[in-house]
Amino acid sequence: MELLISRFDxxxxxxxxxxxxxxxxxxxxxxxxxxNHIKDDVDPTLTFRWSCxxxxxxxxxxxxxxxPRLACSTFLRDLQSPVRVAPLAHFPVIRDLVIEYDGFLxxxxxxxxWIIRAKESAALEGPQRxxxxxxxxxxxxxxxxxxxxxxxxxxVVAREPEFLGPAAIAIGRRYDLDSRDEGxxxxxxxxxxxxxxxxxxxxxxxxxxxCPKNVDPAAAIQQEKLASVVEWARSLVLSRSED
Amino acid sequence: MTRWxxxxxxxxxxxxxxGFFAVAFVFPSFAAVVGLCDLAGCLPADALSxxxxxxxxxxxxxxxxxxxxxxLPLWNGAFHLRHTAMDLLGTGSDRFxxxxxxxxxxxxxxxxxxxxxxx
Amino acid sequence: xxxxxxxxxxxxxxxxxxxxxxxxxxxWWWGHSRNRSYVLFGLASVAVLSEALxxxxxxxxxxxxxxxxxxxxxxxxxxxxxxxxxxxxxVFVWYGGRFLRLFPKTQPPRIEIGFLPEAWRRRPPLALLxxxxxxxxxxxxxxxxxxxxxxxx
Numbered sequence: 409m410e411l412l413i414s415r416f417d418x419x420x421x422x423x424x425x426x427x428x429x430x431x432x433x434x435x436x437x438x439x440x441x442x443x444n445h446i447k448d449d450v451d452p453t454l455t456f457r458w459s460c461x462x463x464x465x466x467x468x469x470x471x472x473x474x475x476p477r478l479a480c481s482t483f484l485r486d487l488q489s490p491v492r493v494a495p496l497a498h499f500p501v502i503r504d505l506v507i508e509y510d511g512f513l514x515x516x517x518x519x520x521x522w523i524i525r526a527k528e529s530a531a532l533e534g535p536q537r538x539x540x541x542x543x544x545x546x547x548x549x550x551x552x553x554x555x556x557x558x559x560x561x562x563x564v565v566a567r568e569p570e571f572l573g574p575a576a577i578a579i580g581r582r583y584d585l586d587s588r589d590e591g592x593x594x595x596x597x598x599x600x601x602x603x604x605x606x607x608x609x610x611x612x613x614x615x616x617x618x619c620p621k622n623v624d625p626a627a628a629i630q631q632e633k634l635a636s637v638v639e640w641a642r643s644l645v646l647s648r649s650e651d
Numbered sequence: 652m653t654r655w656x657x658x659x660x661x662x663x664x665x666x667x668x669x670g671f672f673a674v675a676f677v678f679p680s681f682a683a684v685v686g687l688c689d690l691a692g693c694l695p696a697d698a699l700s701x702x703x704x705x706x707x708x709x710x711x712x713x714x715x716x717x718x719x720x721x722x723l724p725l726w727n728g729a730f731h732l733r734h735t736a737m738d739l740l741g742t743g744s745d746r747f748x749x750x751x752x753x754x755x756x757x758x759x760x761x762x763x764x765x766x767x768x769x770x
Numbered sequence: 771x772x773x774x775x776x777x778x779x780x781x782x783x784x785x786x787x788x789x790x791x792x793x794x795x796x797x798w799w800w801g802h803s804r805n806r807s808y809v810l811f812g813l814a815s816v817a818v819l820s821e822a823l824x825x826x827x828x829x830x831x832x833x834x835x836x837x838x839x840x841x842x843x844x845x846x847x848x849x850x851x852x853x854x855x856x857x858x859x860x861v862f863v864w865y866g867g868r869f870l871r872l873f874p875k876t877q878p879p880r881i882e883i884g885f886l887p888e889a890w891r892r893r894p895p896l897a898l899l900x901x902x903x904x905x906x907x908x909x910x911x912x913x914x915x916x917x918x919x920x921x922x923x
Contacts, residue, residue, distance in 0.1 A: 418788040474795050474802075498778045500789030508789050510781030541892065545880035559779060563805070566794040568742045569777035585880065607660040610734045612808045613872065630876035633664060640661035671873075674818055675866025675907055680915035682821070682862055685846050686855030688919055698920035699843050701836040708832055721826050728819030735812025739799065742775075755819070759826060766829040 409433050410490040411442060413454065416501050424494070424501065433484050439493065440468050440479040443505075456505040463620055466555030469496050470505050476560035476618045497560040512556055515572045519580030519599045524591025536588045546585035549578050549628050551621045558615035558625050570604025574615035574625035577606055581628035584635065596632075596639040606632045656749045663730050663753075670727025677720045705770070714767050721763040729756035772798075807868075814865045817858045824851065870907055874899040 411429045415421070429446050437445075440458055447454045459465040461480045468479040471494040473487065484491070499507035529536075558574035559565050565573050572580075580599060584592040600606045609629045616626040688694050697703055707713040729752040736748040774794040795801065799809045824846075831842035845851060879893045893899070916922045 416790050418790075421790075424790055424793070471795075494793070497794050498774045498792050500779065500785065500792055502785075502787055502789055508779075508781060508785060510783065510785075511779035514782045541888070542880070563738050563798065563808075566774040566778055566792075566798070567737065569775055569780055573779075585878075587882070601661065603654075603657050607657070607664060610738065610812075611872065612805075614804065614808075617804065624875065627875040631878050634876070634878065637661045637665050670818075671866065671869040674862060675870060676910045677914055678818070678821055678862040679859060679866065680911050680918055681825070682855045682859040683915060684918045686852060686859055689847065690852065690856070695920040698918075699846070701832075701839045703920060704828075704832055704839060708829065717825070717829055721822050721829070724818050724822040725826075728815040728822060731812055731815035732819065735809065735815065738809065738812065759823065763826050763829065766826065766833055769833045770829070 409442075409484060411446070412490050412492045413443075413446075413505070414494040415454075415504050416495075418503060426492075428490070435485055437484045438480050439470075439472055439477075439482045439484065439487075439491065442484060442491075443479060443493070454505075455503045464553060466553035469555045469557050469560070470494065471497055471560065476557035478555060478557070478620050481620065496556060498562070498565045499556070499559070507556075509556060512554070512559060512573070512575070515576040516554075516579065518572060519576050519583075519595055520591060521579045521583060523583065523586065523589050524594065525588075526590045538587055542587040545587075546582045549582035549585065549623055549625075552579055552582075552623045552625075553621055555620065557618045557620065561614035561618040563612050563614065564608050564610055568604065568608055571608045572599065572604060572606075574609075574629065575623075577609070577632055578623055578625035578628035581632045584632070592635070593639060596636050597643070600632055600636045601640060606636055609633070652750055653745050656745065656753065663726060666723060666726040667730040670723035670725075670730075673719050673723040674727060677716075678724070681720075708767075709770050714770070717767055718763060722760045725756045725759045725763075729753055811865065811868055814861050817854075817861050818865065820854070821858060821862070824854075866907065870903050871900070873903060 409431055411431065412426045413429060414424045415427045416424045429450060431442055431445060431450070433442055433445075438461075440461060443454065443456055444458070447456075456468070456470070456479075458468040458480065460467070463478055463481040466478070469476060470479055471477075471492075472479065472482050473492050476496060479493075493505065495501045495505045496507045499509065499511070502508050552575055554575060556575065562571075562574055564571050577600070580595050583589045584595060606629055609626075611626060611630060613626045616624045619625065684694065684698070689699070708717060733745065733749045733752045736744050740748070772794060774792040776791055778792040778794075799805050828842055828846075831838040874896045877893050877899070881891050883891065894902075
């Protein structure tokens with residue numbers, strides 16, 4: 409089987425270039441297994457991220473035949489030679505298949521992905537109770553493994569640098585739906601309503617299609633749009649009455 | 652200008668969403684009646700007559716339906732086309748595509764209000 | 771792969787090393803059936819805008835009296851608008867259908883309104899919501915059809 413792998417050495421290359429590798433694969437190999445074989449036995453300079461090998465850490469996201477996939481759960485038996493492997497789209501590339509994801513972490517921080525309470529209570533005051541049906545309301549959006557495949561699939565991320573992106577909004581929505589959280593208003597005003605917030609999304613639904621954990625970030629974003637409209641209307645009315 | 656466009660986004664987006672319902676429930680039937688059915692000759696003789704049309708359009712629910720069938724799809728189309736243009740031509744195209752489309756939608760809405768008022 | 775926006779996913783702070791221009795898929799909007807469907811969905815809004823303007827023209831001519839209205843109906847029955855409506859019918863069905871298919875999951879899974887009983891705070895199962903939405907669409911459209919077409923007084 410032939411793999412055409414994207415290479416980029418920042419000290420030498422101007423642009424990405426494609427390098428062919430001919431391998432003899434085992435029938436049960438994933439793309440990640442092939443990459444590890446290449447690094448171990450063929451070309452030790454090949455650089456890529458990986459960790460758990462079981463679709464839970466989110467490290468091995470890359471473009472496989474033009475689709476954002478996790479390399480550990482994409483199997484060579486389902487692909488035809490040549491297999492094109494490239495770094496995750498829409499991200500700056502540091503080296504070979506390794507992308508710079510600080511941009512994602514910055515966007516994630518913008519949505520304040522933690523429980524926000526109006527008044528912090530001490531642990532001794534007892535636990536914050538939550539019924540199973542309240543957990544069920546946000547559970548799906550909490551399954552995100554931060555693999556960033558949705559960013560590589562989103563057509564808006566490709567053209568609008570300010571856009572928060574699917575995972576960040578979905579994680580923000582997860583906290584907005586959490587009954588223990590009281591920071592929804594702040595999140596909407598600071599992160600979701602300004603330019604690059606939820607209204608940049610055009611509901612292409614690509615993010616939900618590529619998500620390996622069925623988080624359905626597109627649903628989260630559309631729900632968040634409605635919630636942001638309510639918040640916007642509320643803030644209009646309130647600011648008028650305050651004046 | 653794009654700042655203005657973005658500032659009214661929380662107002663336009665729900666109208667865009669409501670526009671989908673207006674399009675889904677009214678437009679196929681309208682296109683079928685004035686297109687396919689009229690061509691096939693299966694419409695009653697007075698289906699598109701002035702009396703019938705004015706009789707419907709001057710009732711309060713008639714005015715409401717007509718307003719909804721014009722204004723909501725206008726904003727739906729303008730909003731949707733604006734974002735499609737950004738997808739195909741880049742976000743920078745919004746500098747003139749957005750204002751043009753929203754002006755068309757706004758003028759159309761005013762014209763619809765005037766047209767329905769003078770019935 | 772072609773280039774995406776040069777600042778796509780750019781971090782707020784400086785990079786640790788020189789990075790390459792972010793890439794996106796070649797012919798992203800035409801090469802894949804899903805993306806084609808998405809772009810055609812966007813372009814179909816031209817038909818939506820046009821039809822809204824056609825209806826606006828109808829209301830305007832209605833206000834102009836019987837002669838103006840008859841002139842409008844003659845234009846409606848002319849080749850250009852006849853062809854437009856024949857082509858637009860499947861487009862509108864597809865446009866509305868695609869939206870209604872994507873609509874159920876956009877509803878919030880739970881509304882915390884104190885006076886509502888627990889069962890009413892939850893969104894109905896998505897499959898049920900989809901079936902109800904489509905049934906309402908078919909029934910509603912049929913009603914509009916018979917009312918517009920004059921088969922019902």
